Amino acid sequence: MKFTEKLANATAKNNSLLCIGLDTDLAAMPENTGVFEFNKAIIDATADLVCAYKPNLAFYEAMGIPGLQALQKTVKYIPGDIPVIADAKRGDIGNTAKAYAKAIFEVWGFDAVTASPYLGYDSLEPFLNYQEKGTFILCRTSNAGAIDFQSLPCNVPPSPRQLFEIVADKASGWNKNGNIGLVVGATYPEELSIIRQSHPNMLLLIPGVGAQGGDLEAVIRNGKDAQRAGIIINSSRQVLYASKGKDFAAASRKVAEQTRDTINRLRNAK
Amino acid sequence: MKFTEKLANATAKNNSLLCIGLDTDLAAMPENTGVFEFNKAIIDATADLVCAYKPNLAFYEAMGIPGLQALQKTVKYIPGDIPVIADAKRGDIGNTAKAYAKAIFEVWGFDAVTASPYLGYDSLEPFLNYQEKGTFILCRTSNAGAIDFQSLPCNVPPSPRQLFEIVADKASGWNKNGNIGLVVGATYPEELSIIRQSHPNMLLLIPGVGAQGGDLEAVIRNGKDAQRAGIIINSSRQVLYASKGKDFAAASRKVAEQTRDTINRLRNAK
Numbered sequence: 001m002k003f004t005e006k007l008a009n010a011t012a013k014n015n016s017l018l019c020i021g022l023d024t025d026l027a028a029m030p031e032n033t034g035v036f037e038f039n040k041a042i043i044d045a046t047a048d049l050v051c052a053y054k055p056n057l058a059f060y061e062a063m064g065i066p067g068l069q070a071l072q073k074t075v076k077y078i079p080g081d082i083p084v085i086a087d088a089k090r091g092d093i094g095n096t097a098k099a100y101a102k103a104i105f106e107v108w109g110f111d112a113v114t115a116s117p118y119l120g121y122d123s124l125e126p127f128l129n130y131q132e133k134g135t136f137i138l139c140r141t142s143n144a145g146a147i148d149f150q151s152l153p154c155n156v157p158p159s160p161r162q163l164f165e166i167v168a169d170k171a172s173g174w175n176k177n178g179n180i181g182l183v184v185g186a187t188y189p190e191e192l193s194i195i196r197q198s199h200p201n202m203l204l205l206i207p208g209v210g211a212q213g214g215d216l217e218a219v220i221r222n223g224k225d226a227q228r229a230g231i232i233i234n235s236s237r238q239v240l241y242a243s244k245g246k247d248f249a250a251a252s253r254k255v256a257e258q259t260r261d262t263i264n265r266l267r268n269a270k
Numbered sequence: 271m272k273f274t275e276k277l278a279n280a281t282a283k284n285n286s287l288l289c290i291g292l293d294t295d296l297a298a299m300p301e302n303t304g305v306f307e308f309n310k311a312i313i314d315a316t317a318d319l320v321c322a323y324k325p326n327l328a329f330y331e332a333m334g335i336p337g338l339q340a341l342q343k344t345v346k347y348i349p350g351d352i353p354v355i356a357d358a359k360r361g362d363i364g365n366t367a368k369a370y371a372k373a374i375f376e377v378w379g380f381d382a383v384t385a386s387p388y389l390g391y392d393s394l395e396p397f398l399n400y401q402e403k404g405t406f407i408l409c410r411t412s413n414a415g416a417i418d419f420q421s422l423p424c425n426v427p428p429s430p431r432q433l434f435e436i437v438a439d440k441a442s443g444w445n446k447n448g449n450i451g452l453v454v455g456a457t458y459p460e461e462l463s464i465i466r467q468s469h470p471n472m473l474l475l476i477p478g479v480g481a482q483g484g485d486l487e488a489v490i491r492n493g494k495d496a497q498r499a500g501i502i503i504n505s506s507r508q509v510l511y512a513s514k515g516k517d518f519a520a521a522s523r524k525v526a527e528q529t530r531d532t533i534n535r536l537r538n539a540k
Contacts, residue, residue, distance in 0.1 A: 023366070058366045061373035065338060072335070089362050091386055093413040093482075096293070096328045103331035116361055118388045118408060120415025138388060143363040145390025148440065152424040152433065163422065163433065170418065212363075 003111045003134035004178060004203070006083045007232070011051040013081070017229065017267070018260040020046055021087065021207065021236030022055040022074065026063065028241045030248045035063065035070035038248075040077055042240060045249040046256045052112075053078055054205075054234055056087040075109050083111040085205070085232075089138060091116030091123050098126040105130050114138060114183055114205070117167045121174060134179055134203075137171045139195060140164040142185025142208030168195050172202060181205055184223070186214025186233070193222035204231045209259075210238030216259075220266040228267045235259055273381045273404035274448060274473070276353045277502070281321040283351070287499065287537070288530040290316055291357065291477065291506030292325040292344065296333065298511045300518045305333065305340035308518075310347055312510060315519040316526045322382075323348055324475075324504055326357040345379050353381040355475070355502075359408060361386030361393050368396040375400050384408060384453055384475070387437045391444060404449050404473075407441045409465060410434040412455025412478030438465050442472060451475055454493070456484025456503070463492035474501045479529075480508030486529075490536040498537045505529055 001009075011017060020042065024035050033041075043053070060071040078084050086108065090100040097119075104113045104127075112134030115127055127135040140150055150164040161169075171180050182199075184192050186208035195204070204223055208214040216233075223231045239259065243251035271279075281287060290312065294305050303311075313323070330341040348354050356378065360370040367389075374383045374397075382404030385397055397405040410420055420434040431439075441450050452469075454462050456478035465474070474493055478484035486503070493501045509529065513521035 025369070056362070056366055056369075058360075058362055058369035058373065062369040062377060064373075064377040065335060065342070068335060068338060087362075089360070089386075090328075091361070091388075092326070092328055092357075092359050093411060094415075096326055099295070099326075099328035099332040103328065103334075107332060107334040116359075116386050116388050117419060118361075118386050119411050119413055120418030120420070122413050122415035123411075124415075141363060141389050141393075143389055143392050145364075145392035145394075148390030149387060149433065149437065150390070152426060152436065154422045154424050154433070155430070156422060160425070163419070163424070166422065167419065 002132045003083055006081065006111060007051060010082050011229065014048055014050060015264060016049055016051045016260045017231055017233050017263050018050050018256060019052040019054050019085070019232045019234040020050050020239050020256060021234045022053055023059050023236040023240065025059050028237065030244050030246070035067060036073045039070070039074040041249040042252050043078055045253040047079055047082060049253070049256045049260050050082065052083045052085055052232055054085040054087050072108065085112040085114065085134070085136070086110040087114050089114050089116050091119050093119060094122045094126060097123045101126040101130060105133050112136065117171070124174070128174065128177065128179060131177045131179055134181060136181040136183050136205045137167065139167050139171070139182040140184045140188050140191045142187045142212050142214065146185065146188065164191060165194060165198065168199055168202070172199050183207070186219045187212055189215060189218035189222045192219065196223055196225070200225060201230065205234065206231055207234040209233060210235040216262060217266055220263065224267050233263055272402045273353055276351065276381060277321060280352050281499065284318055284320060285534060286319055286321045286530045287501055287503050287533050288320050288526060289322040289324050289355070289502045289504040290320050290509050290526060291504045292323055293329050293506040293510065295329050298507065300514050300516070305337060306343045309340070309344040311519040312522050313348055315523040317349055317352060319523070319526045319530050320352065322353045322355055322502055324355040324357050342378065355382040355384065355404070355406070356380040357384050359384050359386050361389050363389060364392045364396060367393045371396040371400060375403050382406065387441070394444070398444065398447065398449060401447045401449055404451060406451040406453050406475045407437065409437050409441070409452040410454045410458050410461045412457045412482050412484065416455065416458065434461060435464060435468065438469055438472070442469050453477070456489045457482055459485060459488035459492045462489065466493055466495070470495060471500070475504065476501055477504040479503060480505040486532060487536055490533060494537050503533055
């Protein structure tokens with residue numbers, strides 16, 4: 001099934017715009033718990049509360065081959081009706097991007113990916129050619145360093161804009177198959193508003209609530225589309241590490257449920 | 271040993287600025303040859319001709335866990351006096367970049383990495399904090415799509431410049447420990463010249479000769495520093511896939527030797 005349909009179905013079934021970022025980190029996890037075992041417990045406890053899961057590959061790569069084996073098991077374990085986004089932020093020349101796309105969509109079996117725009121269209125095309133899969137292009141990221149380049153004022157017709165706006169405009173132009181979304185950090189609600197106003201129908205993946213401090217109310221006000229949707233709000237650490245005790249999965253469920261319900265209350269507020 | 275010293279030693283010992291890109295691709299390889307077996311044969315045949323090796327992680331990820339196991343064996347097999355660069359083009363927020371840096375430098379054991387600048391300084395800092403390791407920041411890449419964003423004219427004091435020039439300037443400013451280099455594609459000799467003129471002492475990693483068609487003579491004229499060095503010239507496909515027959519390693523050696531010697535002739539030309 002096409003990523004966007006799968007996402008719409010999971011969103012409807014679970015009445016949720018919440019994505020849980022499976023950034024599984026041995027240092028933050030309950031002790032004596034395996035990586036897959038931890039992910040399985042989180043998934044079992046939250047699969048009726050989310051619209052998607054998003055493992056960030058860095059955390060698994062940092063654990064070497066056993067970490068990547070746990071990632072593989074995790075992707076397979078997630079129920080088939082919930083889309084899984086590879087937070088990979090890949091970006092390389094065409095020949096190599098083709099290998100990355102194969103790895104993420106065919107080998108690991110993800111439904112969607114995050115990708116960097118720095119190398120331009122031909123670095124994204126191999127991902128976009130998988131029309132059933134989703135590709136989220138980094139636009140305005142959630143970190144402090146985002147201003148170093150993403151906010152540079154560029155002289156581009158018809159009017160000067162910041163780099164992230166040009167990325168959004170180009171991505172929108174490339175979105176002929178409706179399989180492109182943008183990554184916009186919750187920590188920059190003004191930039192989020194600029195992007196949403198220019199691109200009323202673009203799907204936005206929004207990390208940065210929770211541990212990174214993004215303001216949920218501002219995010220939803222500025223990010224939601226005319227259908228009070230069009231956004232995927234990701235929380236990783238706040239949900240995953242709600243408790244370090246034996247009750248960790250139940251504690252994660254509680255935080256996930258609260259976050260989902262708060263998102264719903266805010267998006268439906270008049 | 272610090273990456274830059276290791277590189278200088280290998281460059282001197284082998285009289286070489288040539289880096290071989292170990293972009294091992296089952297589709298292009300001789301039949302009935304394992305990935306590690308292929309890499310081992312290439313390394314055995316060329317280790318006295320190169321200043322570095324550079325496996326691109328995408329090709330190994332595309333083969334799943336067995337591919338990554340072959341990568342691990344390959345990095346370990348490369349003689350300890352030749353630096354190994356992870357062509358990974360990673361770029362993520364600080365917390366995650368720290369995991370990527372750990373993966374690349376500690377788990378896989380690389381001496382250097384390529385990284386994307388799009389997320390700004392705090393996404394690069396975790397790599398740079400490994401002061402013994404090298405970090406090559408993508409500046410002007412070798413692909414056609416490089417013009418989409420890297421050439422955008424930006425209004426930044428003291429004078430308007432293209433985005434890739436600002437990346438080079440910032441990278442130069444961040445280079446307090448001398449462990450930063452820039453990636454500049456051989457296919458853009460004019461941009462290479464702009465970068466070298468602004469940054470006479472910066473180490474440049476130059477992919478794009480060989481299969482990608484970069485002009486070696488223009489690259490060396492525009493890229494070399496005052497010591498007729500300061501550049502690492504990477505060739506991947508042209509060297510690796512010189513023959514699909516049983517003689518593949520000898521054929522690779524021949525191309526590598528010719529390329530190294532041509533580079534030396536051109537850099538020493540008056």
